[in-house]
Amino acid sequence: QVQLVESGGGLVKPGGSLRLSCAASGFTFSDTYMTWVRQAPGKGLEWVSYISGRGSPIYYADSVKGRFTISRDNAKNSLFLRMDNLRAEDTAMYYCASMKWNYSPRFDFWGQGTLVTVSS
Amino acid sequence: NFVLTQPHSVSESPGKTVTISCTGSSGRIASNFVQWYQQRPGSAPTTVIYEDSDRPSAVPDRFSGSIDSSSNSASLTISGLKTEDEADYYCQSYDGTNLVFGGGTKLTVL
Numbered sequence: 234q235v236q237l238v239e240s241g242g243g244l245v246k247p248g249g250s251l252r253l254s255c256a257a258s259g260f261t262f263s264d265t266y267m268t269w270v271r272q273a274p275g276k277g278l279e280w281v282s283y284i285s286g287r288g289s290p291i292y293y294a295d296s297v298k299g300r301f302t303i304s305r306d307n308a309k310n311s312l313f314l315r316m317d318n319l320r321a322e323d324t325a326m327y328y329c330a331s332m333k334w335n336y337s338p339r340f341d342f343w344g345q346g347t348l349v350t351v352s353s
Numbered sequence: 354n355f356v357l358t359q360p361h362s363v364s365e366s367p368g369k370t371v372t373i374s375c376t377g378s379s380g381r382i383a384s385n386f387v388q389w390y391q392q393r394p395g396s397a398p399t400t401v402i403y404e405d406s407d408r409p410s411a412v413p414d415r416f417s418g419s420i421d422s423s424s425n426s427a428s429l430t431i432s433g434l435k436t437e438d439e440a441d442y443y444c445q446s447y448d449g450t451n452l453v454f455g456g457g458t459k460l461t462v463l
C-alpha cells in the first residue's frame with residue numbers, strides 16, 4: 234500500500250533554515266508528481282510547491298517563492314523541501330502528497346505531516 | 354489570483370442532507386476539475402470527490418459532487434448525515450499554475 238512518511242520538522246528561529254524529507258513507498262515514485270501542502274495551526278490548507286516525476290517542471294506558491302526549494306531523489310524514493318529565511322508565518326504542519334493529473338492536478342495520497350514551528 | 358470561496362461553517366442533523374458550496378472568483382470553474390477533501394481533527398486530508406463528481410471506491414455514495422457553470426460554483430452534497438461526517442471539507446482546483454484550495458467549511462452534525 235502507499236505510504237508517505239515525512240520527517241525533519243522542528244523548532245527553528247526566524248531567519249533559520251530547515252530541510253523536510255518525505256519517504257515514499259507502494260507506488261512508482263519516479264512516475265509521480267509530488268507536492269508539499271501546509272496547514273497553519275487552526276487554519277486551512279495551503280499548497281506550497283510541486284515537482285514532476287523527472288524533477289522539472291517545478292512550481293511554487295508566491296508565499297514561498299525564492300525561499301523554499303523542492304527536490305527529489307528518485308533512486309531513494311524521497312522528496313525534499315529546503316526552507317530558508319523562515320518566518321513566523323511559515324509555522325505549520327507540512328504534508329507531503331502524491332498527485333494525479335487528468336487535464337488538471339489533484340492530490341492523491343497524503344502523509345501524516347511534520348510540524349514546523351518558527352519562533353524565537 | 355484565482356480564489357475559491359466556501360462558507361465558514363454549516364450544521365445539520367443526523368439523517369438530513371447538507372450541501373457545501375465552493376464559488377470561483379473568476380473565469381469558469383468548469384475549466385479545471387474540482388476536488389473535495391475531508392479532514393478530521395488531527396488527521397491528514399482524504400479525498401471524498403475528485404474530478405467534479407467521481408468518488409473513490411471507499412467513499413460511500415452518500416457523498417456527491419456537482420458543478421453549476423451558471424453560478425461558477427461547485428457543490429458537495431452529503432445525504433443521510435452521520436456523526437462521523439463531522440469534519441472540515443475543502444474544495445480544490447487549479448488555475449493553470451497553482452493548485453488552489455477553498456478556505457474550508459466546518460461541518461457540524463448535531
